[in-house]
Amino acid sequence: MSNFESMLFSDSLKMKMINLAMSKTFNKFDAEDLVQQTYLKALERQDQFKGDNIDPWVITILKNLFIDSTRKKKEDLLGDDTPDLSTGDESSSVLLERDKDKCLKGLTEKEREIIALKQTNSYDEIAEDLDIKTGTLRQMFSRAKEKFMRCMGFFDE
Amino acid sequence: MNENDKILINAYLDGETSEADSKYVESLIESSNQANEYANKIKRANNEINAFFNSSDVKYVESHTDQFIELKTKEKNISFFKIKFNYIYSSVFALSLLGIFIYPSFYKNNEFATYTVPKTRSVLSEIDNTKIVERALYKMIEENQTKAKIISDDYEQFIIMESENSTDCYLVTIKANKTEDKSLFCPKKTPALTKVEN
Numbered sequence: 001m002s003n004f005e006s007m008l009f010s011d012s013l014k015m016k017m018i019n020l021a022m023s024k025t026f027n028k029f030d031a032e033d034l035v036q037q038t039y040l041k042a043l044e045r046q047d048q049f050k051g052d053n054i055d056p057w058v059i060t061i062l063k064n065l066f067i068d069s070t071r072k073k074k075e076d077l078l079g080d081d082t083p084d085l086s087t088g089d090e091s092s093s094v095l096l097e098r099d100k101d102k103c104l105k106g107l108t109e110k111e112r113e114i115i116a117l118k119q120t121n122s123y124d125e126i127a128e129d130l131d132i133k134t135g136t137l138r139q140m141f142s143r144a145k146e147k148f149m150r151c152m153g154f155f156d157e
Numbered sequence: 158m159n160e161n162d163k164i165l166i167n168a169y170l171d172g173e174t175s176e177a178d179s180k181y182v183e184s185l186i187e188s189s190n191q192a193n194e195y196a197n198k199i200k201r202a203n204n205e206i207n208a209f210f211n212s213s214d215v216k217y218v219e220s221h222t223d224q225f226i227e228l229k230t231k232e233k234n235i236s237f238f239k240i241k242f243n244y245i246y247s248s249v250f251a252l253s254l255l256g257i258f259i260y261p262s263f264y265k266n267n268e269f270a271t272y273t274v275p276k277t278r279s280v281l282s283e284i285d286n287t288k289i290v291e292r293a294l295y296k297m298i299e300e301n302q303t304k305a306k307i308i309s310d311d312y313e314q315f316i317i318m319e320s321e322n323s324t325d326c327y328l329v330t331i332k333a334n335k336t337e338d339k340s341l342f343c344p345k346k347t348p349a350l351t352k353v354e355n
Contacts, residue, residue, distance in 0.1 A: 001230060009226050018218050019210050028214040029292055032221050039229065100205050119210045123173045141171070142164040145202050152205065154198045 004046050007054040015120045016055065017062055023116035024066050026101055038062040056129050103151035111144035158192045166196050170203060220347050269306040272296060290331060291350050294342045
């Protein structure tokens with residue numbers, strides 16, 4: 001395996017990509033597609049990669065592919081697997097899951113990205129991957145969590 | 158408690174504060190009810206968010222990504238793989254063209270739910286057709302269908318879900334041109350689809 005492939009197929013980058021893809025698609029099939037298409041695109045364009053940290057480069061590919069796939073979404077006749085929130089007669093745990101999804105969807109793309117990356121990385125690493133200053137990142141985390149908590153109704157109790 | 162305190166509490170609970178900041182937050186949480194309540198709410202939010210990223214859906218994506226990586230690295234190691242695969246794929250394409258004309262009329266399209274695989278996934282279909290079939294099967298269960306037709310760019314497959322046994326698995330027949338395979342589809346297992354020997 002080449003040095004490029006070792007970096008590309010590392011466990012840490014894999015988990016970053018999976019968490020990012022889930023935070024964008026909220027659907028395991030679309031997330032799986034997005035991650036795999038990112039790998040294929042990165043392999044195809046490996047000559048364009050310069051530097052020693054592959055993660056920000058791959059993350060940019062993933063984000064661009066997601067934007068493209070959102071544009072093409074209407075062509076996808078396999079449909080949107082996101083559950084319909086309006087149907088009733090469901091257990092409270094299912095409703096809570098859906099509330100959680102809805103509240104995460106209510107965050108901005110950037111807020112979801114930092115939350116997804118925090119699952120496996122430190123603030124400094126996230127700041128480097130997304131090219132954000134650490135101070136700004138701290139503020140974003142605080143705001144995103146507060147937005148999420150409001151949406152979940154934690155402040156109403 | 159001001160905005161900066163909230164930012165510090167968040168960072169503290171994420172394990173991202175210096176020693177001095179950690180001491181400040183700890184004393185704040187101890188002395189202020191408001192700060193204490195806020196910290197507890199953040200902890201709850203963190204738990205909910207962590208649960209989302211540790212869900213079975215994420216595990217599913219992880220396991221399929223591992224399979225993909227394994228396949229891609231194997232593909233690199235077998236020098237003639239690509240040429241060989243392209244040859245097979247071309248043959249499948251030729252057979253499917255033939256199939257359009259000779260396929261038995263028994264399979265009337267209106268009896269089948271039709272799923273079209275978009276062109277964006279055609280690259281993946283080359284790599285793993287099982288995944289496309291699996292997706293259609295999940296969709297069939299969701300839509301309560303027993304028969305389905307999958308159309309990719311140049312390839313058609315018919316799926317008939319025959320029965321459900323006691324272990325939450327389904328026996329399915331997958332027909333494509335002249336081939337017919339029987340597989341067991343267990344939606345809750347990984348891999349979900351396993352071929353049954355004839």
